Every structure is written in structure tokens, then in C-alpha cells.
Amino acid sequence: MPMPTPPSCPACPDSRPLWKDVTQITERMPDNWFWYCANCERFWRPSAEHKEVFTHGPPGGSSGSVRRDPRVPRD
Numbered sequence: 108m109p110m111p112t113p114p115s116c117p118a119c120p121d122s123r124p125l126w127k128d129v130t131q132i133t134e135r136m137p138d139n140w141f142w143y144c145a146n147c148e149r150f151w152r153p154s155a156e157h158k159e160v161f162t163h164g165p166p167g168g169s170s171g172s173v174r175r176d177p178r179v180p181r182d
């Protein structure tokens with residue numbers, strides 16, 4: 108499954124893709140992560156859509172059966 112492309116930094120003119128900082132993720136809070144820009148060293152709060160896609164993977168699937176277990180980390 109290809110990972111969706113991270114968003115680019117809204118503050119940097121060259122629009123680099125953001126890093127996903129997962130250091131704050133806990134077992135009870137699997138979506139407690141942030142976007143991080145290595146260029147301006149700022150953290151950005153992901154949107155609800157980003158949280159959905161980048162925490163659990165892109166919605167849908169060719170087989171029709173979508174497995175979503177928030178307890179299982181995916182990279």
C-alpha cells in the first residue's frame with residue numbers, strides 16, 4: 108500500500124514535504140502526532156483528514172474489506 112504524500116510546509120516557500128513526528132504517540136493516543144518541518148523547525152497540527160489518512164492509512168481498498176486497528180502501528 109503506497110503511503111499518501113505528506114503535505115508541504117505552509118510557511119516555507121520551497122514547500123518541502125513535512126515529517127511525521129510520532130514521538131508523542133502512545134498506545135491510548137495513536138493519533139497524537141504532528142507534522143514537523145525540518146526547514147523552519149516548526150510543528151504543525153494535522154487536519155482531521157490528515158489524521159485519518161496518515162494514522163490508519165488511506166481509506167477504501169481494492170478488496171472491499173478495510174482493516175483498521177488503531178492499536179497496530181503502521182509506517
Ligand SMILES: [Zn+2]
Pocket residue numbers: 116117118119144145146147148149
Ligand atoms: Zn517550514
